[in-house]
Amino acid sequence: MTIAVTGATGQLGRLVIEGLKEKGAEAVALVRDPAKADGMGVPARKADYDQPDTLEPALEGVDTLLLISGSEIGQRARQHKAVIDAAKTAGVKRIVYTSLLNAPTSTLSLADEHRATEAMLADSGLSVTLLRNGWYTENYTGSVPPAVANGAFVGSAGDGRISSATREDFAAAAVEALTGTGHEGQTYELAGDESYTLSELAAEISAQTGKDIPYADMPPAEYAKILESIGLPAGLAAALASFDAEAAKGVLYSEDKTLSKLIGRPTTPLSKSVAAALA
Template identity: 50%
Template sequence: MTILVTGASGKLGPLVIDALLARGASPDDLVAGARTPSDADALAQRGIRVVRFDYADPDSLRPALEGVDALLLVSGTEFGARVAQHGNVIAAAAEAGVGKLVYTSAPHADTTPLVLAADHRATEEAIAASDVPAVILRNNWYSENYLGDLAIAADTGRVFAAVGDGRVASAPRADYAEAAAVVLLEDGHVGETYELAGDHPWTFDELAAAIAEVLGRDVEYARLTVDERIAALQEAGLDEGTAGFVAALDAGIRDGALADADGTLARLIGRPTTPLVETLRQAA
């Protein structure tokens, strides 16, 4: 079986390839797709075939998908353009007769008020309309999203957010990558939508405590209002739109958008998910 992993020069794609290899896939059966193939030279040196795979360029997609049985579509990062770009990949996968398309979506993409979910919801709808056999992986937050807070706390002794007592059921990218490898390699899973999350939804007081443990210093959670959060982000150099976007994410966390954890990720990978403090410690 030939498996193509997109985003091979990004942060998640290479980890999926690592997980596929660890679970017995042969390098000869893997294809790494990257917008700029030279950016994935490290994979090529490991015997993985690297192909140009630019979501915005349909002419790059068709030849790359020839003979591919399973495709991991890692969601793009170009806000405002990625629904159309994802549509290009879905259409190419349908034309190529791909037997399984796995998409990395957002938690509860069909119902969540999170500001970044609309693109994922539209992509899921496009996949359903295409009739390509598919598996939807709705990844909760990556624990690595909080490495910036670790760095700030090292300087200030504080974690700043406007999330109240909201919880985040995060897991590191490697755990989500392992789940992707499982559904790519195993028979079945087609037609499933998996809500993936870490085993322990943590509060920002717990985030501060985890950072304190890693840094070996006192760290507290500074509870901001949304207006205070926006003002602080703008003072740090963010433009008004970006500051508002971040504050809206905080509001979603405050309202419980990332708090659900039902153990699906742990069941798929066959072990407990990695605790937040371990991810922070490894990064530090």
């Protein structure tokens, strides 16, 4: 069985490819630039969401496709449709899609494109597995070094609890869904075993560094301005601040333990992720 992975040179895609190799699966990397897949140890095929004519040839002979949601917010529904259409034409039998935690009801601005993609998959006639991924821990731990440098962890999530997991955790779930049995037609809500507030994250950073790193909560508009000041585009800064504002309402929290059951181990503790970020 040939398994193809879109966005295979991305942070999640690379981990999935490594996991598939460890399982001995026949994996194919679908990438915009095959040269960037050098050294991955699997065949690479050019597959550009914005060049639909590249998609069907890239999917030739593929049995199962992991469609990792695209990174271009606002373009993803169109891009995903091109992949789904090409998969149907190429004879792909099953698509595993990385969606969003509680996609049907989520108030995150990201959710609309995931809902649209899930609807397209439902109408495709293909076997589908939905991996509704929660928040990546790295979305927050990426800010650990600047927090230490500046003496505070800033955000707009208030006291909202966040049930995140690492990319490694979500990649392991994808590998199981792609290679294991009984996952066809399933929808999995995936979240970390533990939850935390950003104040608790700041306390963990403080404990590991021996420095006082408080959490500074601020209005989303103010937080967006700070993100802009460090070089983020205005649209992205506003989006990130809005995600925090929704997190304050509990949108990133879940008590579901499906992820750890699926991967056969506890999800990565926050303390370990903080240590990795500090290293």
